[in-house]
Amino acid sequence: MCTVRVGGERRGSVAFRLCELHRGAVAEGRSKARASVEGRRAPCTVPPVTDADADLILPPAVRALLDVALVGELTVVDGHGRPVTYPLIPLSDGNLVYLTSSVLFSRKLRHIKANPKVCLSLSDPVAVPADPFHRVTIQGEARVVEDDLHAGWERLLPLWRAKEPSIDFFLKRRFGIPLFFERSVIELTARRILWWEDGRTSEEPRVFELTGAH
């Protein structure tokens, strides 16, 4: 998850170092990473967007981007009416967009509770390895779900694991960072999609008012 300099060169993450400390799993982790690098994650195929997509909760093209996005930019509105943006891992089951937030970083949760209007953009071709690459901004209402901070978010683990397999390593050691794993779920219901074909944001986006979401 985080990197440190070891011996003057970047040799991996703290996660890897902890692996080494606890179970010698660094070799395992690196070999897995190497295997994946050799295979290279296949870029997703993004279907074209159509006007019929407005009837859907989330258009297939948007879902395809969400499925591969490692990071999106969640923008909320603070108490002064100004935008505040947080890079987060977006997850989706095809209906809603989910993000999770540790209580350690709870300011965004307070903002959402005060003003549920948010947007999420997928903008970075490195963090969104889609082919062809498009840019999208999803506007909608967010809801903070925190009935069970300890385990409620774990229903999203399969989606999270697919993007960040190392989460299992950390979860097994949640005793070391217990507050990090007390997490709220942010459920985003999409209302409007701004779609920039091929990522060309100098052009006017296609706008979809999602009737299916209502």
Place this chain on the structure above:
Amino acid sequence: MARLDVTDAVARAEGYPHTVLSYVGPDGYPVNVALDFTTSGGSVVEVGPLDPHWRPEQRQDVELTFSHIHPQPGFGYDERRYVNLWGPAEAVGDHLRVTVRRASGWDEADTPFFEYAERGVPGGRTYLEELDARPRLSRAWTFFLATRLPFLTATLVPVGIGGVVAARDGVFHGVWFALALVAAISVHLGLNMANDLFDDASGADAANVTPTPFSGGSRVMQYGLVTRRAMVAGCVAFYVLAVGLGLFLAAERGWGLIAIGAAGVALSLAYSAPPLRLVTRGLGEPVTSLGFGPVMAVGTYYACSGRWSWHAVLASLPVALLIALVLYVNQVPDRAGDEAVGKRTLIVRWTPALVQKGYVGTVLAAFACIVAEAATGVTPWWTLIALAAAPFALRTIRGLRDHYDEPYALIPAMQANIALHLVTGLLFIAGYVIAVLG
């Protein structure tokens, strides 16, 4: 996200390939648009080109976000960093000129994730309290953390040495040895909890934002896993058990044990409790040496045999020096927090160069002790096999040299240092066992 100086933040932003413009649209929803950008004048960022239908009002406050990750297939990603800039925007042709007034961000190369998370603990606790929620952890894990159970190796080694010295003298007794071991473990666990209580009261643990698995205390109170009252109860329970067992052993094996046990309890409390708080006076190492060396070894020998042994004292000296080094090295990442609350350990008082020389000198003294004691017949020749643990010292020395200022990169060195004490101690004990059986 931490507040950044505007000029510094804009300079950091220059390294990113694009930015995300955010503003609140007329319908109240935020709008995000990824754009190219250029910087000029230290606090001005120009973004665009931008479609005229999707731009903020003149002079509207906008945000620019610069975000980076490095995907690691099969793992996730690393090299996370981002910068947020805020300020009013003015249209200039098909571009926007943003005059940056505020900035924040995070770069895990500067602030490692675990430190970043640790800095969020006070806010997280407040948020949980507002929800009337508490973090959860199984009782077993909570006990494991609160007592810092893995550090019991510090007790097992000197008690084991007391036992094998007794065995060599033909006075080993399994039941008395086991009771002495339980008493020593109880004192140690009570000491660990007392140390946490006093470090919590002084603010030392709260001031430490770079705890590691080997330093920074158990943090169960900082994380809200255990209340202060429960911690006090656990601490008292362990001391009561230790004192009770000590009194029973003294009654059965000889009242000399009272003096040894009293010394052990007194040292364990004086280490962190006022008024002495010896650890804050740079005396933590000698106190630890005494308590987890001669006191435990002789106490065990006495419990087995009913008499004092200078051999047990001498045999415990090498591991006494090495356990002091465990404390010594584990205080390196704690030194900023310790200094902030006036806990002036040797590490706080000394320069990094002196700390490293102190480490090398003490390791050499410990190994010299092993050789000298074997050469003079105090200990069996077989105890020389303990010298095989020397590579752990080399790893620790290298770690201190290369990563003195990097708490997380120092973790392998701290681990090697703990292994140095444990492996040296176990091999030393094995040497005795071989000699006794041979």
